[in-house]
Amino acid sequence: MDIDPMDTLKLAETEALLWAEAQVIPAQGTDRHIPGSQATTPTIPGRWCFTDGSWKGQDNFSGQGWYSTLEGYDGLMGARNTRATRSPLHSEMEALIWAMECMRN
Numbered sequence: 001m002d003i004d005p006m007d008t009l010k011l012a013e014t015e016a017l018l019w020a021e022a023q024v025i026p027a028q029g030t031d032r033h034i035p036g037s038q039a040t041t042p043t044i045p046g047r048w049c050f051t052d053g054s055w056k057g058q059d060n061f062s063g064q065g066w067y068s069t070l071e072g073y074d075g076l077m078g079a080r081n082t083r084a085t086r087s088p089l090h091s092e093m094e095a096l097i098w099a100m101e102c103m104r105n
Contacts, residue, residue, distance in 0.1 A: 046070075046071070047068060047069065047070045047103075048068065048069045048070075049066060049067070049068040049069075049099055049103065050066065050067045050068075051064075051065070051066045051092070051095040051096045051098075051099045052064070052065050052066075052092070052095060053065075053085075053088070053090075053091030053092040053093075053094060053095035054091065055084065055085060055087065055088040055090075055091040056084075059084055060083065060084055061081050061082065061083060061084055062081075062082055062083070062084045062085055062091045062094075063079070063080070063081055063082075063091075064079070064080050064081075064082060064091065064094060064095035064098055065077070065078065065079040065080070065095065066078050066095060066096075066098070066099035066102065068099070068103060076102075078098070078099070078102055080098070082094070
């Protein structure tokens with residue numbers, strides 16, 4: 001591919017700006033504790049979905065899980081064990097896709 005270096009620089013600057021803006025939490029937002037967990041989730045309104053995939057090179061199976069929050073409702077979660085994927089990234093992406101399918105249904 002032949003891409004103008006200035007276009008690459010502009011794209012990098014735009015992405016850096018968007019990332020920095022996404023890290024800003026409104027002043028009224030505070031962390032809240034999930035019962036039975038050491039984790040905290042932001043109280044920013046809307047649905048939050050956390051996903052994770054586990055992978056080991058020698059194992060025949062990999063694990064996948066997700067946790068979804070929606071203000072005013074109990075959290076939803078799912079966990080499963082599937083055949084091993086090619087890489088840790090594949091496992092993470094399969095967990096994300098599975099979580100999206102569960103949210104759709």
